[in-house]
Amino acid sequence: MVRLCVICNKERAIVKRPKTGQQVCRECFYYVFETEIHNTITDNKLFKQGDKVAIAASGGKDSTVLAYVMKLLNQRYQYGLDLFLLSIDEGITGYRDDSLETVKRNQQQYDLPLKIVSYSELYGWSMDQIVKEVGLKNNCTFCGVFRRQALDRGAVILDVDHIVTGHNADDIAETVLMNILRGDIARLPRCTEICTTGDGSIRRSKPFKYTYEKEIVMYAYFKKLDYFSTECIYSPNAYRGHVRTFIKDLESIRPSAIIDIIHSGEAFEIKEGVKLPVQGVCKRCGYMSSNELCKACMLLEGLNRGLPKLGIGKNFK
Amino acid sequence: MSSLIKVNLTFSGGVELLFNNIKQKIIEIPSTINPPKPTTMKDLILWIKDNLLQERSELFVSGNTVRPGILVLINDTDWELEGELGYEIKDNDEIVFISTLHGG
Numbered sequence: 001m002v003r004l005c006v007i008c009n010k011e012r013a014i015v016k017r018p019k020t021g022q023q024v025c026r027e028c029f030y031y032v033f034e035t036e037i038h039n040t041i042t043d044n045k046l047f048k049q050g051d052k053v054a055i056a057a058s059g060g061k062d063s064t065v066l067a068y069v070m071k072l073l074n075q076r077y078q079y080g081l082d083l084f085l086l087s088i089d090e091g092i093t094g095y096r097d098d099s100l101e102t103v104k105r106n107q108q109q110y111d112l113p114l115k116i117v118s119y120s121e122l123y124g125w126s127m128d129q130i131v132k133e134v135g136l137k138n139n140c141t142f143c144g145v146f147r148r149q150a151l152d153r154g155a156v157i158l159d160v161d162h163i164v165t166g167h168n169a170d171d172i173a174e175t176v177l178m179n180i181l182r183g184d185i186a187r188l189p190r191c192t193e194i195c196t197t198g199d200g201s202i203r204r205s206k207p208f209k210y211t212y213e214k215e216i217v218m219y220a221y222f223k224k225l226d227y228f229s230t231e232c233i234y235s236p237n238a239y240r241g242h243v244r245t246f247i248k249d250l251e252s253i254r255p256s257a258i259i260d261i262i263h264s265g266e267a268f269e270i271k272e273g274v275k276l277p278v279q280g281v282c283k284r285c286g287y288m289s290s291n292e293l294c295k296a297c298m299l300l301e302g303l304n305r306g307l308p309k310l311g312i313g314k315n316f317k
Numbered sequence: 318m319s320s321l322i323k324v325n326l327t328f329s330g331g332v333e334l335l336f337n338n339i340k341q342k343i344i345e346i347p348s349t350i351n352p353p354k355p356t357t358m359k360d361l362i363l364w365i366k367d368n369l370l371q372e373r374s375e376l377f378v379s380g381n382t383v384r385p386g387i388l389v390l391i392n393d394t395d396w397e398l399e400g401e402l403g404y405e406i407k408d409n410d411e412i413v414f415i416s417t418l419h420g421g
Contacts, residue, residue: 217388244418
């Protein structure tokens with residue numbers, strides 16, 4: 001029994017789309033996958049002609065597919081974008097040094113300029129050194145906070161207008177649930193925004209906001225894209241891991257659950273009169289912050305003073 | 318009578334880490350692991366768990382199927398189109414397991 005593609009009705013179907021349940025052939029899969037991302041980009045007016053855009057590239061599946069698709073759409077639809085690859089070297093031996101090799105290959109394959117900025121040069125500390133200091137309990141906090149700023153700083157060095165990241169629909173659904181579970185009202189509305197403006201005027205957006213992880217991996221598989229997949233040697237983020245497993249379980253029962261959670265997050269409204277933290281700037285480094293010192297400066301101060309717990313957990317507020 | 322069938326396995330996207338970093342392996346299994354029924358994907362997954370899996374089996378199997386988040390392709394087709402656990406394995410089938418759970 002041969003299942004035909006529901007789009008062209010000619011070729012044999014090879015993928016069942018999680019978002020729609022459609023069975024599609026290889027060529028139609030490529031077409032709908034790419035076109036949906038193009039539509040997300042144009043519906044949300046993410047870019048304008050002449051924009052300089054940095055693709056945050058880790059060498060993993062999402063950013064590898066993002067770099068490939070951005071390059072392709074930029075040519076196909078003449079966005080007129082100047083594209084760059086921007087990578088962060090956290091300084092994790094045996095993990096990031098390997099994945100950066102993948103990014104360097106991508107640079108050749110896609111013919112895009114690459115800039116790598118390291119935690120060592122930005123902060124004076126590599127993740128290997130930080131782990132020696134703080135152990136394996138809170139290291140992911142350091143890494144996450146530092147990475148966010150590092151991308152912005154790399155973008156300043158490259159003088160780009162815009163950073164695109166490979167966050168996919170599954171990631172965003174995860175973040176929505178995590179913010180609900182933690183009661184983080186301030187982050188909840190922000191986390192579903194497709195485009196945010198952070199420090200200065202650099203915009204940051206997620207062209208894969210509505211793209212399922214399954215389709216990204218299938219796309220990479222059929223296109224034989226070269227990506228790196230190993231777990232970070234410093235244990236994965238446990239809390240996110242639980243939520244992730246939960247989302248995958250939901251997806252296996254009802255695939256639309258992922259997009260439904262994103263829509264719920266988008267529809268979330270805060271009652272009038274609820275006080276939210278005011279976004280200000282860090283008095284030390286000028287980065288956006290809702291406290292006097294931004295979290296990165298707080299963490300750095302702890303590291304430099306030999307009090308690495310400073311800025312971690314409840315004491316921070 | 319049960320004969321042996323050859324199956325070409327591929328592990329990628331990070332699942333290979335559970336198999337001693339082996340990305341490809343050709344195995345020979347009985348055409349009827351559970352006589353009289355022909356060997357199915359369900360039988361194959363349990364066979365892999367018992368015979369090939371090196372560590373942390375909960376990262377590969379969950380109940381009697383693969384853990385959600387691991388994609389399966391049968392001869393380059395999404396197994397969701399091939400009957401998943403009920404698919405009957407044939408000689409020279411190519412089965413691919415890809416983890417989507419590793420960082421991007």
